[in-house]
Amino acid sequence: MSRIQINRCKKGLLLKFLLSLVIIACLVQSAVALDTEKTGQSDQGLLAIVNARIVPVVGQEIPSGTILVENGKIKALGPDLKIPSGTRIVEARGLTAYPGMIDSYSSLGLVEISGVPATVDNRETGRINPQVKAIEALKYDSMHIPIARSNGIVAAVVAPSGGLIAGQSTLVKLDGWTNREMVIKESLALVVELPGLRGGRRGFMGLGAQQAAVSTEQALTELKELFDKARMYEVRREQAAKNLLLPRPDFDETSHCLLPVVKGELPVIFSVQADKDILQTIRFVQEQKIKAILYGVHQGYKVAEEIKQAGIPCLIGSLYEQPPVWEDGYDSLFLNPVLLHRAGVKIAFSSSSSSAAKDLPYHAAKAAAFGLDRLEALKAVTIYPAQIFGVDKLMGSLEAGKLANIVLAEGDLLELGTRIEKVFIEGREVDLNNRYTELLEKFRKREREK
Amino acid sequence: MKKPTRTSIFILVLISLLAGPANRLLAAGNLLIKNATILPVTGPPINGGDVLVIDGIIKQVGRNLTAPPGTRIIEASGKYLIPGIIDTHTHLALSGTNEGTEAITPEVNMAEVINPDDPAILTALSGGVTMVHTMHGSANVIGGVNVVLKMKWGQPSEKLVVREAYPTLKFALGENVKQSNRMLLPGRPQRYPATRMGANAIIRRELLRARDYMAEWERYEKLRSSKNPPPNLLPPKKDLRLETLSDLLRGKLYARCHAYVATEMVEFLNLAREFGFKIGAFEHAWEAYKITDELLAAGVGISVFIDSWAYKMEAAEGIAYNAAYCTKRGILVSINSDSSERVRRLFNEAGKAVKYGLTPDEALKLITINAARQLGVDRLVGSIEVGKQADLALFNEHPMSAYTRCDLTIIEGEVYFDREKLLLEREAAAARKGGN
Numbered sequence: 001m002s003r004i005q006i007n008r009c010k011k012g013l014l015l016k017f018l019l020s021l022v023i024i025a026c027l028v029q030s031a032v033a034l035d036t037e038k039t040g041q042s043d044q045g046l047l048a049i050v051n052a053r054i055v056p057v058v059g060q061e062i063p064s065g066t067i068l069v070e071n072g073k074i075k076a077l078g079p080d081l082k083i084p085s086g087t088r089i090v091e092a093r094g095l096t097a098y099p100g101m102i103d104s105y106s107s108l109g110l111v112e113i114s115g116v117p118a119t120v121d122n123r124e125t126g127r128i129n130p131q132v133k134a135i136e137a138l139k140y141d142s143m144h145i146p147i148a149r150s151n152g153i154v155a156a157v158v159a160p161s162g163g164l165i166a167g168q169s170t171l172v173k174l175d176g177w178t179n180r181e182m183v184i185k186e187s188l189a190l191v192v193e194l195p196g197l198r199g200g201r202r203g204f205m206g207l208g209a210q211q212a213a214v215s216t217e218q219a220l221t222e223l224k225e226l227f228d229k230a231r232m233y234e235v236r237r238e239q240a241a242k243n244l245l246l247p248r249p250d251f252d253e254t255s256h257c258l259l260p261v262v263k264g265e266l267p268v269i270f271s272v273q274a275d276k277d278i279l280q281t282i283r284f285v286q287e288q289k290i291k292a293i294l295y296g297v298h299q300g301y302k303v304a305e306e307i308k309q310a311g312i313p314c315l316i317g318s319l320y321e322q323p324p325v326w327e328d329g330y331d332s333l334f335l336n337p338v339l340l341h342r343a344g345v346k347i348a349f350s351s352s353s354s355s356a357a358k359d360l361p362y363h364a365a366k367a368a369a370f371g372l373d374r375l376e377a378l379k380a381v382t383i384y385p386a387q388i389f390g391v392d393k394l395m396g397s398l399e400a401g402k403l404a405n406i407v408l409a410e411g412d413l414l415e416l417g418t419r420i421e422k423v424f425i426e427g428r429e430v431d432l433n434n435r436y437t438e439l440l441e442k443f444r445k446r447e448r449e450k
Numbered sequence: 451m452k453k454p455t456r457t458s459i460f461i462l463v464l465i466s467l468l469a470g471p472a473n474r475l476l477a478a479g480n481l482l483i484k485n486a487t488i489l490p491v492t493g494p495p496i497n498g499g500d501v502l503v504i505d506g507i508i509k510q511v512g513r514n515l516t517a518p519p520g521t522r523i524i525e526a527s528g529k530y531l532i533p534g535i536i537d538t539h540t541h542l543a544l545s546g547t548n549e550g551t552e553a554i555t556p557e558v559n560m561a562e563v564i565n566p567d568d569p570a571i572l573t574a575l576s577g578g579v580t581m582v583h584t585m586h587g588s589a590n591v592i593g594g595v596n597v598v599l600k601m602k603w604g605q606p607s608e609k610l611v612v613r614e615a616y617p618t619l620k621f622a623l624g625e626n627v628k629q630s631n632r633m634l635l636p637g638r639p640q641r642y643p644a645t646r647m648g649a650n651a652i653i654r655r656e657l658l659r660a661r662d663y664m665a666e667w668e669r670y671e672k673l674r675s676s677k678n679p680p681p682n683l684l685p686p687k688k689d690l691r692l693e694t695l696s697d698l699l700r701g702k703l704y705a706r707c708h709a710y711v712a713t714e715m716v717e718f719l720n721l722a723r724e725f726g727f728k729i730g731a732f733e734h735a736w737e738a739y740k741i742t743d744e745l746l747a748a749g750v751g752i753s754v755f756i757d758s759w760a761y762k763m764e765a766a767e768g769i770a771y772n773a774a775y776c777t778k779r780g781i782l783v784s785i786n787s788d789s790s791e792r793v794r795r796l797f798n799e800a801g802k803a804v805k806y807g808l809t810p811d812e813a814l815k816l817i818t819i820n821a822a823r824q825l826g827v828d829r830l831v832g833s834i835e836v837g838k839q840a841d842l843a844l845f846n847e848h849p850m851s852a853y854t855r856c857d858l859t860i861i862e863g864e865v866y867f868d869r870e871k872l873l874l875e876r877e878a879a880a881a882r883k884g885g886n
Binding site: 356368370416444 | 569572573576625631739742743758760761762763765766767769770771775779790791792795798801802813846851852853854855872876
């Protein structure tokens with residue numbers, strides 16, 4: 001119709017003008033197409049979440065605003081943002097936008113069904129295993145990952161367990177078609193498990209009960225010997241490299257794998273519970289000049305000042321445990337993170353699980369019920385773990401320049417009844433279907449068939 | 451009117467003297483809780499409500515109530531008062547759980563091994579739990595007789611037992627009884643049953659035996675009460691196992707059956723029909739959502755976890771929607787802890803059901819009135835109603851919120867857990883320690 005009109009007009013100038021408009025439009029379109037290809041997994045390159053209540057965790061809450069995402073990163077956020085044309089709009093009225101949560105200690109992807117050994121990959125045999133890497137066994141299509149994701153968790157530390165040196169943990173995002181696509185930090189930290197308050201954790205039906213009955217002092221002495229040996233190994237190898245007449249030491253796997261630790265490149269996560277053991281661990285860390293993070297820390301509150309002085313952050317173990325020592329009080333595990341935080345220790349919560357990884361927010365809320373400020377509880381599952389793991393430039397809050405790891409929740413992120421509407425990981429909207437929803441749908445069909 | 455005689459005055463004085471201490475004892479069960487948000491469970495919430503407790507019984511629920519002089523008053527403004535939480539499946543306060551040496555042990559009774567000094571009672575109280583169904587374990591197909599207890603810390607065993615509750619007998623199916631997660635030690639024979647087929651068959655075998663046993667006794671009674679009983683009539687041999695099973699067949703005991711997968715539940719329902727025994731509830735029942743029609747037809751409820759799953763193969767299809775979906779379908783559902791730790795956060799477990807489709811009010815029922823109905827004590831407890839026992843719990847936030855904390859737990863009008871008092875005691879102890 002319009003072309004007929006144009007033909008009828010027969011005004012060359014107008015025709016030329018219209019043609020050039022079409023050409024420009026085509027060019028713009030191809031440019032957009034190119035851009036989409038270039039960003040690969042990023043959702044269309046441009047995305048705007050509008051009319052959301054925004055809790056950026058760092059900085060002021062925005063009662064109603066827009067988050068603009070470009071190429072998987074947050075470009076801007078604020079109450080009045082101009083949205084470029086061609087942007088995918090996500091209406092978020094009535095929803096609250098939060099940064100995605102980070103589970104600071106889990107067995108996601110390593111433990112599928114804890115009682116079925118064929119599905120368990122987190123516990124190597126033997127006591128000294130610095131060579132094993134969680135990333136290399138991580139089941140990226142674990143049934144527990146989409147469930148954790150649908151509760152607003154976008155990244156997790158996956159840690160091996162057992163023995164004295166359990167292996168190397170990894171930091172992954174909860175999205176990817178292979179384990180390697182999930183990597184944020186391939187090797188995050190070496191995991192050392194010191195004897196617990198009850199002689200080591202036991203695992204399902206006593207499967208982990210072979211934990212050697214040694215004292216923390218013995219364990220740290222053993223560790224010191226291994227670290228010294230690794231240092232000596234390095235010196236001898238360096239000397240042999242310089243002087244061809246010197247014998248080159250035989251390859252030693254343990255020393256080889258401990259080198260990044262003794263050089264201070266790879267941190268150590270110490271699983272440690274009792275106050276006295278924590279103090280010994282702090283001394284060890286200072287003597288060895290290594291980077292350290294504490295995990296579990298059941299009695300940390302008793303030595304909070306010392307932990308603060310040492311500047312060592314704490315990953316709080318699961319709060320779903322009995323008080324380690326009855327005399328500590330029924331609520332000691334709930335108060336522990338509150339008192340550690342009050343003393344100025346940097347804390348992060350963890351699920352310490354795979355099948356219950358989705359409960360991460362509830363551990364934080366439990367501490368809030370016992371006195372932790374609610375915003376601080378939220379920080380301890382977002383920005384604090386990001387800082388502890390050195391990825392706070394990438395994630396942990398909603399700020400311009402960070403990855404677009406965004407959760408749209410119907411209410412308070414840490415609340416039990418809150419349904420999560422959408423989750424974006426690096427700007428991509430991820431599938432919230434999971435084992436729970438799929439099985440429910442399957443058997444609802446039976447009800448509908450009647 | 452007759453003048454009171456000296457004797458009658460003397461008797462009156464004596465009665466009042468004797469009744470004096472008794473009165474004081476009873477007065478311990480008197481309370482007035484004021485200005486709470488009351489969630490009665492069976493009725494709408496009451497904002498700024500009061501509950502008057504006399505002799506351990508709820509006497510009045512309303513606003514601006516007054517109490518007889520000397521009654522302890524608990525100011526509860528800004529807090530939530532709910533009925534005491536009931537846990538339908540635990541193994542706490544027992545000095546033994548599993549008589550797992552044989553597959554069939556209905557002669558054992560958990561009421562005989564109550565341990566009133568188990569600190570798990572305090573753990574339960576700290577989470578607002580006032581009553582538990584404490585059970586035989588799941589090591590064998592027919593376990594023992596279970597018992598319902600109130601968490602009256604400091605009282606002797608017999609004071610804990612709730613005699614009005616249904617008497618129940620523990621059954622177990624699946625992986626635990628077929629011992630599929632156990633390492634076979636050389637030289638140790640595998641116990642029968644080792645399959646779900648065997649588990650079902652062994653129940654049928656025992657119930658057929660019990661039927662014969664009952665018939666034998668009937669014959670004996672008939673002969674004994676006949677006009678001319680045979681001179682050398684001997685009673686049949688007493689068999690304590692079959693006595694318990696006979697009670698089950700007579701309807702005096704309810705089966706509480708540990709089961710996970712759909713098939714074993716369907717087959718247990720068939721056994722119940724075949725032998726005419728009553729099922730109190732399925733325990734764990736992870737695949738109940740698959741067989742809601744069958745459960746509804748049989749009128750059998752479930753006592754489940756909210757989301758503790760994937761710890762063994764038969765729990766790998768346990769979806770967190772189970773409790774909410776089955777509730778919506780009309781099945782009587784309760785949430786249990788099965789743990790001396792989880793028992794103290796059972797309210798959090800119930801709260802999760804809100805995410806999966808229930809309202810907070812419906813979710814709260816899972817650990818109060820529904821649990822009471824499953825244990826046969828809903829006339830006594832499970833809601834805040836006049837005439838019911840004053841088993842109550844006070845929370846600082848809505849009990850279905852993740853941010854809530856239990857501050858006070860009351861059984862029959864007596865305070866068994868008081869967080870504020872505990873903190874004061876702790877402070878005093880710290881001060882003493884500091885002073886030394």
